Amino acid sequence: MKIAAIVGLSLVLVFLGVNVYSFVKQENSLGTSLADVQARLTKAQADETSLQAEKQYLANPVNLEKELRARFNYKLPGEKMVIIVPTGVTSTTSTAVSD
Numbered sequence: 001m002k003i004a005a006i007v008g009l010s011l012v013l014v015f016l017g018v019n020v021y022s023f024v025k026q027e028n029s030l031g032t033s034l035a036d037v038q039a040r041l042t043k044a045q046a047d048e049t050s051l052q053a054e055k056q057y058l059a060n061p062v063n064l065e066k067e068l069r070a071r072f073n074y075k076l077p078g079e080k081m082v083i084i085v086p087t088g089v090t091s092t093t094s095t096a097v098s099d
Contacts, residue, residue: 058064068074075081 058067065074073081073083
């Protein structure tokens with residue numbers, strides 16, 4: 001009777017120990033996932049702030065026109081565009097043909 005009780009309690013303790021280990025392991029895994037999600041949230045919030053600032057900047061028609069001209073070589077009808085290439089920079093390539 002006494003041995004059966006000791007064996008029964010030992011089995012219960014082993015079962016509880018396995019479950020506690022499983023919960024601790026799961027908690028560590030979830031903690032790592034939480035840290036990753038928090039880092040991604042922080043980056044997304046910073047991106048949102050940056051995009052909101054850019055949206056506000058481009059809401060001004062003068063700034064929008066300035067950006068269109070700079071990024072896409074936009075010009076108004078009747079305007080002439082001059083593109084100045086810095087010295088030492090060339091957009092053409094030469095190939096030598098040997099016979």
